[in-house]
Amino acid sequence: MKLIYEKSVEGRKGVRIPVRDVKHYPFLPVDLLRKKPADLPSVSEFNTVRHFSALEKKNFSIDSNFYPLGSCTMKYNPKVLESAANLPGFRNLHPFLSYSARGLEAAQGALEILYNMEKALASLTGMDEISFQPMAGAHGEFAGIKIAAAYHAVRGEHRKIVLVPDTSHGTNPASSAMAGFDVVTIPSDKNGEMDMGEYRKKLNGSVAAVMMTCPNTLGIFNRNIKEVCGLARKAGALTYCDGANMNAVLGKMRPGDAGFDIMHLNMHKTFATPHGGGGPGAGPVCVKKYLSDFLPGEAVRKDDDGRFVIVKRPRSVGRLAPFFGNFGVLVKAYAYILLMGGDGLTDACEKAVLNANYIKAALEKFYELPYKRRCMHECVFSASAQAKKGVRALDIAKFLIDRGFHPPTIYFPLIVKEALMIEPTETESIETMDEFIKIMKEAASLAEEDPEAFKKMPVNSCVGRMDETAAARKLDIKYSK
Amino acid sequence: MKLIYEKSVEGRKGVRIPVRDVKHYPFLPVDLLRKKPADLPSVSEFNTVRHFSALEKKNFSIDSNFYPLGSCTMKYNPKVLESAANLPGFRNLHPFLSYSARGLEAAQGALEILYNMEKALASLTGMDEISFQPMAGAHGEFAGIKIAAAYHAVRGEHRKIVLVPDTSHGTNPASSAMAGFDVVTIPSDKNGEMDMGEYRKKLNGSVAAVMMTCPNTLGIFNRNIKEVCGLARKAGALTYCDGANMNAVLGKMRPGDAGFDIMHLNMHKTFATPHGGGGPGAGPVCVKKYLSDFLPGEAVRKDDDGRFVIVKRPRSVGRLAPFFGNFGVLVKAYAYILLMGGDGLTDACEKAVLNANYIKAALEKFYELPYKRRCMHECVFSASAQAKKGVRALDIAKFLIDRGFHPPTIYFPLIVKEALMIEPTETESIETMDEFIKIMKEAASLAEEDPEAFKKMPVNSCVGRMDETAAARKLDIKYSK
């Protein structure tokens, strides 16, 4: 399909710009001006509509496809969430209004949402205070590690190590490193949990924080988390919970109760805000009371008259976003929380776990299951048996694309060879999962019978298998005509 | 693809209904109640979203396909029109408010739209007053013929005949018949215009009205319309202009000036309101001053204080809609008129005619052109040469579907054998038309080389060629499980 630039026709006009009701003022001095106009597309509004309508059809999406991408919680995004975020009072509110008394008046409704949501999330996580500045999970992690750094700094301690399990998501070590820490990895034991022996060995006075994902990326609930947290506390380290997988425990278990000091949530996973093909999300960072002064950005509080006010945090790690992060995403998450309520969120959690275990049980005989135990919201298979025949996880992914199913996450977590990480989420029906199971079984049979057949796949998509190596070698990241 | 009923699972719940804040009252007496609940689908909200997302993909549409369906004016529907109709003041306004003084206050903005639009449309058509009650073109025709009937009735004349040309749209004779008139058809002459000799012959004291389409459905501007109207007037008959093709003359020529007494407009064609897969449209009926008392429904007027009021029409033919017709569609049309302005509408008309003539010129050598002359907004070819090889207009239509182009209107107008009626509209670009032309040429070649190939088409759509005969014979118009 042509690029919008290839469709551009010199002289063609797009939307009409608002009428000019003031005179033309003299141009800026010529030495401040660009030499020639940016070569943006010259297309009609209708050209644009056709172009993006065509592009949109080339995507799989939750509304059209089962999307069991592990660790991504691709649940149904209720349509009403869009209506909520588009309410004019929210949509048109200028953020700088939060910087003046008169502006606060104008923003009361928005501040009330932040205030209420903090309460709701605190109750779900067992944490005490929350900053909404982080704009995605990784941003929340960075905030959390910064908080740990500040906490130790205030106490005059120089701790330079963050411990992460080998199952951790790549953002965990990356966020730690970006905050200036050295990352030490702890292996998993044969149950897919953190190896406590190794953990004890590596936990020492240089450790600033321990990051765990709960449940972890194998979909396994680490039964030792309380001990992990307790040991860390004794060693003077803080514990961080990567809450990306909260959908597995909502209403069942609260990281705060297990002893975690800090955590983040992924609103674009657990709280059903649409992922938009990669973002925007929101990754609020939550802490216990004793760390709340360090939170990034300002706090929203209620004053004695019931008005919402913005209060500076005395020892804040600083600002991570100009205002309150991805507010529009937060409104959607808030609407979701109100719609679901405590009962609905718990129900969602139960059904998410039920669905994952159902798929696990149904496919257990066809794919190797590296950890044979109950799973939480997702299950991780290995295609290593198939790989021996030459059919890799990637090939199975392409097979699924041809059948209209989005593939699972593949090759993650890293400790599972040829990983197929399947997270159905609670909003999928048994019919859809049965269809998926059927097709996964077909893939397994085909891998036995005709492994070569996979190499040509996908054939039903708008393009065939992409040459990713060539892409990196002969870098072409912008169109030059 | 499964029906929504086939996806239904007993006990599955849809959207949550608002909370009950009043007690349960005793049921209605049992003899008033239905025996069992209506067997509507039991599906989740997400099931519904998936179902309709899948269905939506099975349609061609203006946003995704060139749609040169003749006589339908499938132009781009600006996205802003939807925003306009959804403004809360319009969307949530109860129509019965127009029945009281206090209600009129609440409806001032809506009435202003109707008032202004009447003025705008009057200026475009050369007519004087307009009723917005008719909800589509055919409804407008019915209104117009009813007005003619009332006009003659008031004068004590018993005229029972309506004259229509053989090129007229089926709704013209059908509307006339539904209003109790006998329909007499006038043939076209060799230029594709009304045969004036035949017209003169058939025009007599029994003729209540003459209906013409301007330009006609051959895409030809009848150069004699003024004479047609003049002769009718002399004979005491009224003239009706079917304005479905107004896109061809907007700003260029006004039916009112040609002498027409009555006409309707198709807002869902000329004024860019989306057609919604078959409706809703709006078909306002416009008349000259001397017929305005007969218009259906009430008039909107401005009083001395500049307030908008609703005024009964003394000799109205009656009510054709409970209120002001498809108001939501009218808001879109009004927004379109404001966006386009007089200059834009005229420009649209010019480009519509330019585009049609371009396609005509480009395909003239490949398809028989029954009327070899300039066309207006559409051109009508005949596939009769191809039909001799066994490739009918319908086959060419299916060929186009396979190539992602919506077919032209086929087999209409009736006087052209194997008609292919092509209306590109003004919003199509030359690239798209060139692509269409190329494919139409391919069809012509293929018809020469391999006529049999057409019979299997389409093959790229979600279903193959449908058995329409079986559908009518073994009538299955509802799902029974």
Add this chain to the structure above:
Amino acid sequence: MSYCPHTDKEIEKMLRVIGADSVPDLFSDIPDDLRAGELALENGKSEFEVMGKLEKLSANCSAGRISFTGGGFYDHFIPSAVDALSQMSGFLTSYTPYQSECSQGTLQALYEYQTAICRLTGLDGANASVYDGGTALAEGIMMAARKTMRKKIVIDACVNPLYRDIVKTYFSGQGFEILEIAPDGCAVDREKFIKAIDDNTAAVVIQNPNFFGTVDDYSDITAAAHSAGAQAVGSFYPVAMALLKTPAETGFDIATGEGQSLGMPLSFGGPYLGYVAATSACLRNLPGRIVGATCDSEGRRGFVLTLQAREQHIRRERASSNICSNQNLCAIRALIYLSLAGKKGFREVAELSRDKSEYAKELIGKIPSIKIKNTAPTFNEFVFETDLPADTVLEAMSKSGIDAGIALGGFYKGFEKSVLISFTEKSRKEDIDFFARELENFLTERK
């Protein structure tokens, strides 16, 4: 400005292919004396200006107050998914599904819609929509007239007065006799009505719940019609049908109605949705489009427009109706709405709407000077009478921010002090309480 993509260069190229010198040249067929002069229209404006203007006009409509206005058009809740799904461009920007293979989305949806209407009414077939509930009723009666070849129509005056107007317009001047039977209180005058049926009668015409909100069982009337060889035609509020005896169970041959309540915003009167359903004996007599299931060349199920030989584009002056464009997108909205609400939820909507109305009736009924006029059961609306002209009462309520219903005096003699008030599942108890208080206060003060 317009939405045309044409550049000057392209225009030149096209003119060359056409063999014309200029664009105005293309209009040479328009005689000089018919050339339009200057249009009395302003030039086009940008989206910003136009939306600015429309937002002002919208703000000048005080929609969204507490409202108990109904009269056949109800403020039921519309889930966001109805808009989101129906506005997808495949539904919104396609034309009539003449070419079935590239219109299966619309066609299957209509087949499902027809099924839903059949399941609601209990009847055997439904068409793909007509304009609205009023024209649906007129079309339904025309079906009966065609079938019976008779010229007399007996209609209960408890049918929505606006619909009766529409029926009169459709049938005027064609030798039909339309006999309106005045109500007995807020209900049909059974005796008079049945007496009026004779062997010239093409159709008896009934509405349930009627315009006053009264619910009834019309089996006796449809039986009387049938024994006189007439057809029974009715107009039915779909939400009430979730609970009430179906038109089929009550003996109606043809059921019609307004589908606005199934996901259409009030929108000052339209676009709404007329539905028409009928017994199997009448199906080939239905107006407008009908979708049927069939198979493709490989035996796969698919859908097409069927029985097109009834329609104007084939049969012209002998068509069963002149209708061409219908309210397709509204039918799809209704189907989406019914799918979202579902078998269970749709009943809940009906039950809640009725119970809110019962609650209000109880509350208002306690106000000393007020009389509830309906003596028979009601669904979600009823009529109350005070000692004052209805407009005085409504005016006062309006000052309290409440649209308290419809004054009936303009439609019915003897109802000058009567107000038709209605409720849906959206009517909040606190708003009903507030209204009852305001009403009582006002009436007491005026004493």
Add this chain to the structure above:
Amino acid sequence: MSYCPHTDKEIEKMLRVIGADSVPDLFSDIPDDLRAGELALENGKSEFEVMGKLEKLSANCSAGRISFTGGGFYDHFIPSAVDALSQMSGFLTSYTPYQSECSQGTLQALYEYQTAICRLTGLDGANASVYDGGTALAEGIMMAARKTMRKKIVIDACVNPLYRDIVKTYFSGQGFEILEIAPDGCAVDREKFIKAIDDNTAAVVIQNPNFFGTVDDYSDITAAAHSAGAQAVGSFYPVAMALLKTPAETGFDIATGEGQSLGMPLSFGGPYLGYVAATSACLRNLPGRIVGATCDSEGRRGFVLTLQAREQHIRRERASSNICSNQNLCAIRALIYLSLAGKKGFREVAELSRDKSEYAKELIGKIPSIKIKNTAPTFNEFVFETDLPADTVLEAMSKSGIDAGIALGGFYKGFEKSVLISFTEKSRKEDIDFFARELENFLTERK
């Protein structure tokens, strides 16, 4: 309630397959002492109640008054098509395009977006977005720090103070020295700035137009940076770039900025769009996702995520950034916006915004007690000073229904009586006139 489709029967069946007795059974791995107690959350509500509540909260935000508030976040016009297109479910409800063959829509759009950013900035490559303009600036400086392996950052205090805060947060506690150069009036203090650059300097950091609205040519500063072996990093307002010398033309190595103006609503601070572009020498050092063109097995062009070896999911602690989810949909919105506005229209937006600002500057400048603080040219905003504390002035204007800008005292010493005021193509002349009148009246009265 939840959005789960499960019926009791299905749950039973699934449990049987799993071999579990009950759903709670599945949670047996959670130790008893970690079981959550009762949640302090209300039960779920229906869409009707929730939207009712949110509508009230929305109404409690007085957005939509006359506003001249900017400061890096501007109320430009957003054509309806931006919403309509970006909210199509293929864009809205898909995940990151890891599986390229079923994500070509997102991938091609991102490639086109990257191209647009390159064409605006004049630079060689851009990534697929980061969170916002502030984090983009921090990421840009980190690129420079990695490249130069130096630890000193010289930043103009005319850079948005909120962005400087973000930069400080990112770099704190890691041995970096961040040197802020106080402004000279409303412009960079050239001399001091250039003097501060030395061979420890990783990056010089500039914003154009700066936070005061002042437009400048920073070629001398970037040249000084380069001769010291430092990189030049800037933050650029995309609408201004339609007119101004490009970052490339001015010698910047890395251009970053806030894309909110390209079709994102203000939305109380987000979601917005951070862009990062760089010269070819820096491309493999970019943070986050990048889309590249390549071919499929049959040689057809297609798009993939490329250079993934830079990213956290491959390189973990050695990744060029920790970013994973970005602001993808906002990038697509920006591309749609730029396509709709087009080459010509986008310049018009810039010209109009500036001319409205010039008009206001002229008008306000005439008020006796007012001083325009910018001495150099400005783009669409400027600083004015009165004899009163800025908050007093803003408070008064607010009473007239005008949000008249940002009080600068909280951000800059010596600016306690200064207001930053901004304009876009949407600022109506009549509103500017009204504001100027109100302002003059107020200042006169207070005399």
